[in-house]
Amino acid sequence: MSEQAYLVLLALAEEPRHGYGIVQAVTAMSDDRVRLGAGTLYGILDRLVEAGYTEASGEVVVDGRLRRYYRLNPDGMAALAAETARLTDLASLARRVLAARPSSRPALGSA
Amino acid sequence: MRGLERSAAFWLRAYPPAWREERADEVTAVLLDLAPDGARRLDARTALNLLRGGVATRWRQTPPVHVYLAYRMFDVRVPVQYREWVRQDITGPGHLRRNLSGRLWLFVFTMYNGIAAGFPAATVLWWTAMAVALTACLLLVRPEVAVRRRLQRHVRRRARDEPRDVGGYVWVRRPRERVMAEPGARVLVVLLAVGAVAWSVAAVLAPTRLSAVSCGPACSELVAVPRDAQLLVTAPLAAAAAVGLAVAVAVARRCRRLLAAAPAQPARRLVGLAPHAGIAVALWTVVIVAAALAEVTGEWVLSLSALAGPVCLVLLPSALAVWWHARTWGGLALVDLCRVAWTGRPVTVDELDTDLVRAVALEAR
Known part of the structure; x- marks a missing residue:
């Protein structure tokens, strides 16, 4: 799962959101680091819907603009939990490796 | 805003038609929300993003080459995940051209012979007659019925575990x-x-006929004789x-x-x-009369x-x-x-x- 897809899942885990809402939530969660374009967003949404992780949950029209809401279903929640566990394991592994690294080890190739 | 919407519609054409039909309004709304105030067209980054997304969507829905060729050339049913693609292929604009061009391989040897012989007049005549006859056959078929039969062959659910609907389309009964x-x-x-x-x-007027003549022991050939x-x-x-x-x-x-x-x-x-x-019957009449005339004049052997x-x-x-x-x-x-x-x-x-x-x-x- 890409970082962008993970962030979209996180945004939908909070509450059902429409496309623009997802973009805003992802931007806020990533401190303005990840800015989803419409093409990327709908590529991710298509794949998530295909995988059965999310589904459209309703439509409203605001100022003549169609907003379709998406929500996470139990499969999506499970996938998010599994991915989070995987990332946590990875991070703790990284911490262990970095902690075990001797601090005064000379760099390779230096005299 | 109208300029921006037009720009969005232009770049959304990268996506497959069925996808656009379902999502265009929604994505346009997102694009309008994301665009800076007063923008008259999408910026290059957004446009490229849509282009990439559209190509990726088309790519995801298109079957791999071996599935595509088996379907196109031999009319083999595609796996269930490509049913929506097949539905669009059968019903979309240009379906007749795509369907016919998929059968062109049947004429590869004929075409090769024609090209190798430098297009002699007789070959061109034959091809013309075949093309007219084929057109006449196609004109006798109702286009929507041909489409329905192809859908029934390629899109209809055959097994219980296959989904009932195909991308927002469902099967119904009709007379x-x-x-x-x-x-x-x-x-x-x-x-x-x-x-x-x-x-x-x-048959009565033809000046020549075919005859088998002996050309040595255990050999005979067909020749035109008076x-x-x-x-x-x-x-x-x-x-x-x-x-x-x-x-x-x-x-x-x-x-x-x-x-x-x-x-x-x-x-x-x-x-x-x-x-x-009516046109089809007229074309058939022309083909029949032309073939008969060719034999009456002796152009063809009886x-x-x-x-x-x-x-x-x-x-x-x-x-x-x-x-x-x-x-x-x-x-x-x-x-x-x-x-x-x-x-x-x-x-x-x-x-x-x-x-x-x-x-x-x-x-x-």
Whole structure:
């Protein structure tokens, strides 16, 4: 799962959101680091819907603009939990490796 | 804002039509929300992003090469995840061109021969005749029926674990459309009459015929020789006409006996001929007369007429009998008369046909 897809899942885990809402939530969660374009967003949404992780949950029209809401279903929640566990394991592994690294080890190739 | 919407619509064309149909409004709204105030068109980054997304979406929905070629060249059903792609391929604009171009490999050797021989006049003539005949065949078929049959073959659910709907489309039952007996039989009579007259005349008048001559021990070849005995042609033609009359009497008797007891057809809707059937009949007439003329003038050796003339003469009286009964008994389909005339079995009751319609349209019904 890409970082962008993970962030979209996180945004939908909070509450059902429409496309623009997802973009805003992802931007806020990533401190303005990840800015989803419409093409990327709908590529991710298509794949998530295909995988059965999310589904459209309703439509409203605001100022003549169609907003379709998406929500996470139990499969999506499970996938998010599994991915989070995987990332946590990875991070703790990284911490262990970095902690075990001797601090005064000379760099390779230096005299 | 209108300029921005137009720009969005332009770049959204990167996506497949069905995807656009479903999502364009929603994505346009997101694009308008994301665009800075006063923007008149999408910026390059957004446009590229849409282009990439559109290509990726098309790529995801398109079957791999081996599946594509098997479908396109041999009409093999594609796996279930590509049903939506097949539905678009069969119903989308240009479906006839795609369908026909997929069969072009059948003509590879013919085309190679033509090219290798430097397009001799005879080859060009043959291709023209074939193209006209093919066009005439296509004009006799209702386009929407051809599409429906292909959908039934490629998109219909065959197993229980396959999904019921195909990208927002569902299967419904609808009456079976059948061509009315009278206009259908009339076309049959016209074509057989043209064939019988043109080819019989050609068979009688053709100046040359095929003959097997010996070219040494255990060898013989077919060569064109001048016509000699006229009786060899006229006798079979007369016999064919006599047989045709006898068969027509039997066909008329079958029609009288079985058509009176034709069952009601609740699942049927009678339709007229295809919209361009008149043009198709005219084209067939041209092809038949041209082929007959080629033999009369000696351009071709007597061959097709010797066979097609008698065949038309055998069938024409029966076709006339069928046409006459079609006029007498209203409310019948051509298929009923053909079945009764050809097999002598009673008319069968049609079952309902199926059709793939948009789920939204179904709700509105």
